[in-house]
Amino acid sequence: MYLSRVRVATAGLDAHALGQLMAGHAYGNHQLLWRLFPEVTDRPFLFRQELEHDAGLHGSARGMPMFYVLSQVEPIPVPGLLECESKPFAPKLETGQQLAFRLRANPVVARAEEGRRRSRRHDVLMDAKKAAKEEGITDRLMVQERMEDAARAWLGDSERAARRGYRLPIDPQTSGYRQHTFRRKGGEIRFSSIDFEGRLEVTDPERFLQTLEEGIGRSRAFGCGMWMIRRLES
Structure with missing residues (x-):
């Protein structure tokens, strides 16, 4: 790479x-x-x-x-x-290694819906916002906290992280949530992005190296999914 x-x-x-x-x-x-x-x-x-x-x-x-x-x-x-x-770019990774990271990602969740052959993808943050309002939560800061918690839960999900060769020992910081809309031939494209920054632990060097190469999440063609990593100073 x-x-x-x-x-x-x-x-x-x-x-x-x-x-x-x-x-x-x-x-x-x-x-x-x-x-x-x-x-x-x-x-x-x-x-x-x-x-x-x-x-x-x-x-x-x-x-x-x-x-x-x-x-x-x-x-x-x-x-x-x-x-x-x-x-x-050929980082030497070891099991248990701690790395600082930055990541811009598009967190989505797929759900089956009655009457549809395929699952529909939902923006994780908008999904959390909708759920909060259905619970009667109207305070803007509380709704925002729910949204950011949902984003952190998406990235730190134990099954996703294990498949990708990492785990998050602490919750990352989140910022810069943005919704993108643009037109191209064939219709309109919509997606959202949010920035994560924090620390991760490598659990499977081979899998995490593949994760670096492939990226994570959706909308990787549009500036999402690329991990920026650096070694932590000892």
């Missing part, structure tokens, strides 16, 4: 593409990053959008969006449009 930091030369964008970039338009940014992989037909990457000044680029930060990209093949910079700093 390769981990890359990608910056955009905005002079190479037309007004529409620049507007999508600044608005964090997930589909447009996904299409933009595809240009780093001209020889590949199946999507080989996950990405996470941040701002340059939040990514430690203090000397050259422009306050512009930038991307972290995790890919199976090395990206090729696009002169005049996409600048790319890449390095091989």
Whole structure:
């Protein structure tokens, strides 16, 4: 795998593409990053959008969006449009190892519904909000707490975590809940995202390495599911 930091030369964008970039338009940014992989037909990457000044680029930060990209093949910079700093990414993981992590994910739950052949996916946070209101909870902060608890329960679910090779020893922090809506050929796409930050323990190094490569949750093509990890200082 390769981990890359990608910056955009905005002079190479037309007004529409620049507007999508600044608005964090997930589909447009996904299409933009595809240009780093001209020889590949199946999507080989996950990405996470941040701002340059939040990514430690203090000397050259422009306050512009930038991307972290995790890919199976090395990206090729696009002169005049996409600048790319890449390095091989092959973390050595051990059972019981503790890692700090950041993750932007789209938590959903699938439920069978009468009259439907397939289960319907529900936004975990909106599901919790609806349940809270049905219980008569109207306080905004209490409803928000229910929503964030539901998100943490989704990520820390013991069965999901075991399949993915990790466990959460403490509840992560949550922030940045956002609902995304955009149109493309074939209809409208809606999804939500929330940011997690905390500490995890590797329970199965092979499975967790696969989890890093594949990402977690839905909407991985649109900037969700990519784990950012670092070793904890001893």
